Amino acid sequence: MKTTRRHFLGSVSIAGLTIPNIISSKAWAAKPSDTINLGFIGFGRMNQSHLNFFLGQSDCRVVGVAEVAKVRLAEAMKRVKGKYGSNHGCKAYNDFREIISDKSVDGVVIGTPDHWHAMPAIMAADAKKDIYCEKPLTVTVRAALETLKAARRNNIVFQVGSQQRSEFGGRFRKAVECIRNGRIGEVKKVKIGVGNPAVFCDLPTERKPDGIDWELWQGPAPERGFNKILCPIDVHRHFPQWRRYSEYAGGGLSDMGAHHYDIAKWAMNLDETIPVKVLPPKEGNSGLTMVYENGVEFVHESTADRFNDCVFYGSEGTLYVDRSGIDANPKSAVSSSFGKDAWRLEEIGGNHKRNWIDCIRSRKKPVADVALGAHTSILCSMANIGYQIRNEVMWDPKTYGCNSELGNKIANRFGRGEWKFT
Template sequence: MKVSRRSFLKTASATAILPNIITSHTWANKPSETINIGFIGVGKQSSGHLNFFLGQKDCRVVSVAEVAKVRLDDAINRVAKKYGANHDCKATVDFRNTLSDKRVDAVVIGTPDHWHAIPSIMAAEAKKDVYCEKPLTVTIRAALETLKAARKNEIVYQVGSQQRTEFGGHFRKAVECIRNGRIGKVTKIKIGVGAPGIPCDLPTEKKPEGIDWDMWLGPAPMREFNSILCPTNIHGHFPQWRRYREYAGGKLSDMGAHHYDIAKWAMDIDETGPVKIIPPKTGINGLKMIYADGLEIIHQSTKDPFNDVIFYGDEGTLYVDRRGITANPKSAASSPFNSKDWRLPHIGPSHRRNWIDCIRSRKRPVADVSFGAHTSILCSLANHGYQLRREMNWDPQKYEFPGDKEANALIDRPGRGQWKLA
């Protein structure tokens, strides 16, 4: 992981778009073999992933890493309930033990966002395929390094942007409508998600036994324990570390990783970025990102029930969220597609299953690491705009703010102790 930002930027653009077939693995020649999976983090979201993969006949969970003993024990108990007392699933606090386990073919990363990049890069270097929750990373540099490692090591890397596959197909249909010109040329898109990240100001609490707090922090700055960041039980809620800049990007990144992803997919701009970021002077709404062709993507949360992604074209408007899709005129969404229309390829019954299928075929998954990296970068750019409160220019080929030292300082973070990208 000792890679300088300068040396990486020389290859970043070249590694983003590569052939659709990944050639380094033998799974395509052994379709009947079981895929052994390791888990890194088993909180609220990853707990659901664990249930899913325990239910897949062609997969077996063989390792679980988790910093909270109560959640680690619970995960192992669920494995034992499925496989029996002789399950041979290894339990560990340190994810490196999962990555060094030669039985593990692929890993599911469900940690807080600040812990996505380093395990991803280490997994790639160990030639293990990866399913990682969204957003891909907290920083732009981390997104680029993760992409580079995945490409260099030719792994199948799926990001958990499951709106590309699930939720009734509403988002897939929206993409097809936009790509087929149902509302004409789209010049503006509104993304209705929450606030950007804020500095963490939570008070210190006494750390209970059974939590490796130093490992939870990892590359993040040292601070004392707080249970809002790391719950002490088997929790059924999404912990609010996601609000804080040190660990995530606020609701803007948390849900923006879904909705910005759909916007750029629909516009066929999955592997590029804007050229200008224009934040509001105050408030937590209204930031604009402008693309070279004039397209505006606006962060604007409203009370409109269809506000998650709104496309504005010169012939109409299209609204989509997880409940459905509608348009003005209505026919833009309701009219059936014909044989000449552009359609997305069939990808299987679920997002996680698409990853398993691609592990076997060595094809790129529907939410490939490059798409996730560029969505993550988009969320970071928006957060940086709100943080600096001024207009910024962005070079989407060089991945930098030209001549802007203050903004460029936000691209990377120093890490902590042994947990550094360089």
């Protein structure tokens, strides 16, 4: 396959990277009795939940929160005070770099909009902080590779928030075990039912309210005027719609695709490679097919009757899984027990965030290690690129470049002003 590399990463190649199961010990070498000090970057919808969880962990201490909206920062500090009391010692920041420069912080929890995942993660990794980062890991291909490189060169424990690998009653784990054990025969096609690809942001400019650092919220994204749809002005319980726009995210395709493409590639033992071909439809937001070197196809479906699920099509049956359940035809594919010689996943407990803390102590790779999250993010980026280009695109799994000049430009996009890769 001929691959255009001029606009991509040059010498970057991750495919041959050897990744050990045990991550090298950090200088502080946590003992079981040690408290793990955590800093929070962002206090939107997801980090509200994460903060509540970690405040409840007896072996963790929240020592810092960074948030660009003053009302949300005040709410975070209120929750910290409610747990620890007035002498909580937790510091409040507008700028996340203050948390990264704090030597008392052992790990950071990143719960920002997607365009703000890569840069804080890279900076935190270079500061030797362990990381829990919301999914999808990044918006672009290059950002994913740069984040993975930073994590590996610093030997940190990096968990991506693809919690279907550990939670939801273990039904996704069971689906993976059924597929890997050949319960429905040879699988050559997986349909992934998630939302639409991203669109360009055309929201009107509104008056920016006091108490929001809009310039810092934009960060590496293209400069534009404020709109509360992108950055709510309150302590919100909904999921803000920056997710729809390609400047900040990958649409519904990436938002839930970061979960369901993740399960598809896990089940098919394709966790750390990428497809070689992307075939988008000429129009519409559904039907894009990605083809791997071994012939396995991932088909994106964004329709009313296909929502947040995976369907595996095998030579001897079909298996369906979503967050509410798992089913198969024949039923025995999921109902019968596994024999003693069956391929099984390692038991890691049923809480994704707790798995990260446990791995900080053991220095083992977590269940959704950064390499896995990076490749899931890249899959979603490739699909979005296909929908944008509307032509067949060939990809090279060694260079992560493609045969489209525009495709490479989109894949390599990242940064504005001071927020650029060197």
